Amino acid sequence: MGYKVSFEEANKIFAALQDEYEIWAPKRFVGKGRYSDTDMIKYDKINTVEEIEYMDKSDFPAKEVLSPITESLFYFTEDEYIESKATGKKLLIFMRPCDIHAQHHQEKIYLSNGGFEDMYYKRMNEKVKIVMMECTTGWDTCFCVSMGTNKSEDYSMAVRFGEGELSLDVKDGAFAPYFEGKNESGFKPEYVEKNQLTVEVPEIPNKEVLTKLKNHPMWNEYNKRCISCGACTVACSTCTCFTTTDIIYNENANVGERKRTTASCQVKGFSDMAGGMSFRNTAGDRMRFKVLHKFHDYKERFQDYHMCVGCGRCIDRCPEYISIAATVKKMANAIDEIVAEENK
Ligand code: SF4
Ligand code: SF4
Structure with a gap:
């Protein structure tokens, strides 16, 4: 009504x-x-x-x-914990x-x-x-x-x-x-029918092309341009990564609270593991991970839609004027190049 x-x-x-x-x-x-x-x-x-x-x-x-940027999960003492409300x-x-x-x-x-x-x-x-x-x-x-x-x-x-x-x-x-x-x-809502910006998400035809795309030199550009600040992911409508931290209230290390805080795959150290291992050491590696996650991996996993909803907030927030829409276009060109090379 x-x-x-x-x-x-x-x-x-x-x-x-x-x-x-x-x-x-x-x-x-x-x-x-x-x-x-x-x-x-x-x-x-x-x-x-x-x-x-x-x-x-x-x-x-x-x-x-x-899912606020930071939230308390539970409070703990030596022998009990209490869930946050x-x-x-x-x-x-x-x-x-x-x-x-x-x-x-x-x-x-x-x-x-x-x-x-x-x-x-x-x-x-x-x-x-x-x-x-x-x-x-x-x-x-x-x-x-x-x-x-x-x-x-x-x-x-x-x-x-x-x-x-x-x-x-x-x-x-x-x-x-x-x-x-x-x-x-008789009100019924109307919708945007056309944006100034359009993005055609490319299909990655097979695993060989995907592997070559991961190693394509296009990602090296971001080693210089991206400062790994993570602003794009904090503003992203769909990013969900978080880290947890225990806050100790006083000299008794057994009394405190566990908080979770938004984390960013674009920040150096995000993929660090015990023993000093790290998977994505350069800004280009991290950009590749983010872009493929939003425009390939998520859809591959859940078999429905791409993860990116096209809100453009990451473009608005990036201090280096990196546009995810432009990056997807570059990725499409790289895929065309790889496929053309394979068909030679
Ligand atoms: S345009 Fe896509 S990747 Fe960028 S903030 Fe919106 S949902 Fe996230
Ligand atoms: S906001 Fe821009 S500079 Fe910062 S991590 Fe994201 S792409 Fe890189």
Whole structure:
């Protein structure tokens, strides 16, 4: 059922929803951007519709609500440990279509990878209801249409932000009582149909080509350009890697807490192992790993979609102006070159 409500009416609905839900949405933090006089847009709890930043793309994705950059897993003493507590409320999260697709990828990694369920992710994921933010134009670094993530029907409510009013498509009956007596409308969300940026993901025809691609000189370019800062993966809608650290509270080393923190395959030392072994020693090696993971390995493993949802946040965040879209194009050229060489 479609509705049209003023911001004032929406804020009353938000207030009523907050008995049961935490409401999360992209929010602008003025002056907190990485350069002087720039803002940062990231997910935060909101109380009113005016707090939602819907005009610009958020710098960081919706995944941060479910898997924050850092979180406590459990607290320990000499002889016991206590699990950290999750929020007692349900989570109502405003997301764009690409973030909804990204959440499905996260579910695969956290909940069905090798038969293992991550209980910390699961306990948050079970609470989620989605409000899809209509996205009809995208930005210059988006390539969601190429990745098939520009549309989604998987939402409880969809919303369009107008001048002082919201148009909503309410599909989930749990939310219908909040809209009783409100103006009805025939609203249905529209979607981006064309991005400025397009990416054609190449097929890797066989293992021989894949092996040659891994050793192709194209990756050497990144030894100079990529500074291995990891900013691209922290901002990525679909990256899930983390590391754990024990924080010791005082001189008694048996009392403290275990935290998990986002990790990056782009940072030197990520693949270090006991005995001093390391698999990916150069920035080029690490770039190859990331790009193949997003545009080949994940799909090969789960047999459905590529992992990248085309949100373009990694392109926006990279201080070295490295574009994953351009890298995929270079990879396609390298594959063509390898296949042509094989067919000679
Ligand atoms: S690789 Fe880049 S474009 Fe793809 S999902 Fe991650 S941040 Fe978005
Ligand atoms: S690609 Fe860019 S953002 Fe990612 S690690 Fe390299 S320099 Fe940092």
